[in-house]
Amino acid sequence: MGIRSIYVGLLASFLTTAPLAVAANGVAGDYLAGRQASFLGDYKAAAHYYGRAILFDPKKPELLERAVLANIALGEVTHAANLADRLTDLGLSSQLAHMAQVARAARDENFEEVIQAIANDRGLGPLSDGLVTAWSQLGLGDMSAALIGFDEVGKIQGLAPFATYHKALALASVGDFESAEALFATDGGTVMGGTRRAVMARAVILAHLDRQEEALTLLETAFGKDLDPELSDLRAALGEDTPPPFTFVRSARDGLSEVFFTLGRALAAESSDDFTLVYARLAEYLRQDHVDAILLCAELLEELQQYDLAVATFADVPQESSSFHAAELGRAEALRAQDKLEDAAEVLQNLSRTHGDLPVVHSSLGDLLRQLERFEEAGQAYTDALERFEEISDRQWFLYYARAITFERRDMWEQAEADFRKALELNPDQPNVLNYLGYSLVEKQIKLDEALSMIERAAAARPNSGYITDSLGWVLYRLGRYEEAVIHMERAAELMPIDPIINDHLGDVYWAVDRKMEARFMWKRALSFVDWEEASEEADPERIRRKIDQGLDQVLAEEGAPPLKSANAGD
Numbered sequence: 044m045g046i047r048s049i050y051v052g053l054l055a056s057f058l059t060t061a062p063l064a065v066a067a068n069g070v071a072g073d074y075l076a077g078r079q080a081s082f083l084g085d086y087k088a089a090a091h092y093y094g095r096a097i098l099f100d101p102k103k104p105e106l107l108e109r110a111v112l113a114n115i116a117l118g119e120v121t122h123a124a125n126l127a128d129r130l131t132d133l134g135l136s137s138q139l140a141h142m143a144q145v146a147r148a149a150r151d152e153n154f155e156e157v158i159q160a161i162a163n164d165r166g167l168g169p170l171s172d173g174l175v176t177a178w179s180q181l182g183l184g185d186m187s188a189a190l191i192g193f194d195e196v197g198k199i200q201g202l203a204p205f206a207t208y209h210k211a212l213a214l215a216s217v218g219d220f221e222s223a224e225a226l227f228a229t230d231g232g233t234v235m236g237g238t239r240r241a242v243m244a245r246a247v248i249l250a251h252l253d254r255q256e257e258a259l260t261l262l263e264t265a266f267g268k269d270l271d272p273e274l275s276d277l278r279a280a281l282g283e284d285t286p287p288p289f290t291f292v293r294s295a296r297d298g299l300s301e302v303f304f305t306l307g308r309a310l311a312a313e314s315s316d317d318f319t320l321v322y323a324r325l326a327e328y329l330r331q332d333h334v335d336a337i338l339l340c341a342e343l344l345e346e347l348q349q350y351d352l353a354v355a356t357f358a359d360v361p362q363e364s365s366s367f368h369a370a371e372l373g374r375a376e377a378l379r380a381q382d383k384l385e386d387a388a389e390v391l392q393n394l395s396r397t398h399g400d401l402p403v404v405h406s407s408l409g410d411l412l413r414q415l416e417r418f419e420e421a422g423q424a425y426t427d428a429l430e431r432f433e434e435i436s437d438r439q440w441f442l443y444y445a446r447a448i449t450f451e452r453r454d455m456w457e458q459a460e461a462d463f464r465k466a467l468e469l470n471p472d473q474p475n476v477l478n479y480l481g482y483s484l485v486e487k488q489i490k491l492d493e494a495l496s497m498i499e500r501a502a503a504a505r506p507n508s509g510y511i512t513d514s515l516g517w518v519l520y521r522l523g524r525y526e527e528a529v530i531h532m533e534r535a536a537e538l539m540p541i542d543p544i545i546n547d548h549l550g551d552v553y554w555a556v557d558r559k560m561e562a563r564f565m566w567k568r569a570l571s572f573v574d575w576e577e578a579s580e581e582a583d584p585e586r587i588r589r590k591i592d593q594g595l596d597q598v599l600a601e602e603g604a605p606p607l608k609s610a611n612a613g614d
Contacts, residue, residue, distance in 0.1 A: 070099040074106065081109060084317065084347040089113035097126075104135050111139050115321050117352070118340070120146055120328040131165075139321070141165045145175065146325045149299045154182035157299075170202070174209055174302045181213055182295030189213055205305060208235040212244065212292040212301060220251040220289075235305070237265060240291065240335065243277060250286035272401070273365035300329035304336045316343045334366045338373065345377050353377040368398045372407055384415055395427075402428040406442055413449060422449035440470035444479070451483060459483070474511060477501035482514040485521050494518050502531075509539030517548055523610035525555040536565075543572040543582040550587075554595040555607050566591050 077092030093110035100106060107130050114123035124147035127140030141160065145167060148156040157179045166172040177192030190210060197206035211226040211234065227234050227245045235241040242265045249258035258281045266274055280287035292298045307322025320343045326336035341356035354377045360370035371394045378387035391408040398404050409424035425446035432439060447462030463480040466473065481497035484490045495518045502508075502515045516531030532549040539545050550565035566587050573584045589598050599606060 070096045070103070070106075073099070077106075077109065077113075081113065084349055086113045086116040086349065087352065090117055090119070101129065102133060104130060104133060104137075108137050108139060111137070111143055112317075112321070115139070115143060115324050116317065118324050118327065118356075120325065121150075136165070138168060142167050142321065142325065146299075146303075146328055149175075149179070149296055150329055152182060152296055154179040154295065158183075169199075170306060171302060173199070173202075174205065174306075175299060177209070178213070178295050178298035178302065181216075181298065186213075186217065204235050205309075208241060208305065209298065209302065211248075213298060215244065215248050215289050216292045216294070216298065220248045224248050224252060232261075238308075239265075240305075242266075243274070244289075244291045246277065246281060247287055247289050247291070250281050251289065255281055255286070272368060272398070276365045297330050297333075300326045300333055300336070302326075303329065304333065304339070308339065311339075311343075316346045319343055320347070334360055334364050334370075338366065338370060341370070341373055341377075345373070345380065348380075350377045350381045362397070368394060368401055368404060371398075372403065375407065375411070379411060379414075384411065387411055388415065395424075399427075400431060402431040404428075405431065406445075409442075409445060409449075413445060416452075418449040418452045422446050422453075425449065435469070437469045440466045440473060440476070443469065444473070444476050448479070456483075456487070472500065472504060474501040474504040474508070477504075478508075478511045478514050481518065485514070485518045488521060491518065491522055495522065507538060509535050509542065509545060512538060513542075513545045513548060516552065520548070520552050520555065523608055525552060525607075525609055528552045529556060541572045543569040546572065547582065547587055550590070551595055554590075555609075559594070562595070563591050 073092045073096035077089045077096060080086075080088035080092060090110060090113035093106055093113060096106050097103070097110060107126050111123045111126050111130075114120070114126065120143055124143040127137070127143045130137050130140045131144070144165070145157055145160055148154075148160065158176055160166060161172045161176055167175060173192060173196035177189045177196065180186075180192055181189040190213070193206045193210035193213065197203045197210075199206075207226050207229065211223040214220075214226070215223040224245070227241075227248065232245070234245075242261060246258040246261050249255070249261065259278065262270070262274060262278055262281070270278060277287070292301055303322045303326035307319050307326065310322065311319045320340060323336050323339040323343060326333055327340055330336070337356060337359050341353045341359075344350075344353035344356055354374050357370045357374035357377065360367055364370070371390055375387040375390040375394075378384075378390065388408070388411050391404065391411060394404050395408055405424045405428035409421045409428065412418075412421035412424055415421075425442050429435070429439065429442050429446075443462045443466040447459045447466065450456070450459035450462060460480070460483075463476060463483075466476045467480070470476065477497040478501040481494040481501065484494035484497075495515075498511065498514045498518050501511045505511050512531055513535035516528045516535055519525075519528035519531065529552050532545070532552045535545045536549050546565050546569035550562045550569060553559070553562035553565060569582070570584055570587050570591070573582045573587075586598065589601075596606065
């Protein structure tokens with residue numbers, strides 16, 4: 044039985060109490076409001092309404108249990124544990140309540156209480172209890188019992204990597220680096236699948252064994268040469284005469300925090316976000332400087348679309364942390380998701396001043412400024428990002444592509460085309476670049492044969508992309524191959540039926556093949572979608588109205604454009 048099978052249905056078992064009967068007093072409205080908030084993942088509102096309902100009925104089990112969950116999700120674990128005490132006083136068993144109570148006892152370093160709770164079947168569950176007990180034994184000063192406990196966990200199918208990892212951390216926390224490294228070296232050094240924290244912990248352990256070169260090689264093998272600030276700081280520390288302190292676990296309480304974090308991270312891909320959030324919040328509660336746990340909480344809240352909570356949680360990472368830039372990038376993204384684009388831009392602009400050596404800061408700022416249509420500033424941000432790479436590799440194709448768009452939007456075609464072609468040099472078959480450059484050439488009515496070749500390659504790579512299929516139909520239209528264009532334009536309209544540009548293009552193509560009634564119908568459809576929130580600014584409603592009233596031939600004549608001419612006209 045592995046980690047997944049152990050926890051099938053566990054989240055559902057968190058809330059074990061029976062549904063609350065709708066009463067005539069004030070509890071019903073608050074309960075229903077709290078339940079709706081829980082359904083929406085709005086933990087702040089859920090905690091508020093359940094808290095109010097509890098004032099009316101302080102002994103209602105479901106109210107208490109749901110309030111426990113909401114408060115843990117908010118990070119208010121002590122309050123959750125106090126609510127859990129009421130459930131215990133009622134003689135009820137709730138795994139959520141037990142988790143909050145065990146975490147509170149561990150935070151107070153009352154390890155005897157933690158061990159007793161697990162012995163009395165008031166623990167966290169089969170995956171956690173053995174590791175929690177072993178760390179608590181260490182907290183009581185009984186290393187022998189702790190090591191035996193880790194070994195017992197390792198006998199459970201699927202849990203050996205966790206047991207080995209935590210046993211190694213426990214040994215390192217008391218200075219036995221040689222025994223810790225022996226455990227990390229088992230199974231080819233793949234303990235915990237070579238996760239980031241495991242690799243970093245092992246590197247520090249190797250440094251304490253005077254094996255700095257091995258530690259540096261380990262970092263480079265795992266993460267490459269272009270390291271983020273946290274890894275760069277570690278690499279620099281490993282190069283010093285004195286090894287960096289082992290801070291991954293400094294105490295039994297830190298070890299218990301790591302239990303919640305590692306299990307939460309491992310379960311993230313298999314379980315719901317709110318389930319993982321419980322583990323991450325408990326890890327943060329036990330160790331407030333566990334930056335990885337804080338970031339995990341914030342990322343989960345963002346996934347749950349609780350953007351205000353995500354923004355606040357990202358802000359909990361202190362500026363002196365080597366992960367501060369990651370937290371600020373996350374905070375900006377959460378603000379962006381709320382359409383608070385100017386606030387997000389301010390965060391990134393401030394970050395560019397404090398962490399201006401990081402390309403990702405400038406590229407993220409460029410993306411946001413491009414969304415705000417501040418193309419000149421966006422282009423400069425992409426330039427700043429490119430200048431911070433020691434050498435250009437194929438990974439930088441997107442920066443050239445994005446900067447090309449900022450040039451194209453400012454009618455700086457020579458610079459735009461150069462960047463598009465540089466992006467293709469780095470990533471020759473990238474569909475988005477092929478399509479954008481090809482479509483731009485079509486709109487400028489230059490190099491149409493090359494444009495067709497580019498767009499055909501893009502369409503072959505992304506046959507279900509409405510935009511790329513539209514581009515293929517449009518270049519064929521520009522080349523006068525109207526009958527061929529119809530097939531692709533109709534397909535594009537099937538893929539993106541409410542896009543005004545695609546409907547407008549299909550109308551033009553129908554007109555070109557003398558299907559004029561259908562053309563006017565498509566132009567009217569296009570006009571009806573112009574105000575669609577994601578509609579392209581290229582849609583020109585006035586021009587579409589003129590085509591409906593006068594026909595495409597007359598509009599082209601008024602614009603001084605060449606008349607429609609089929610490539611097969613001479614056949």
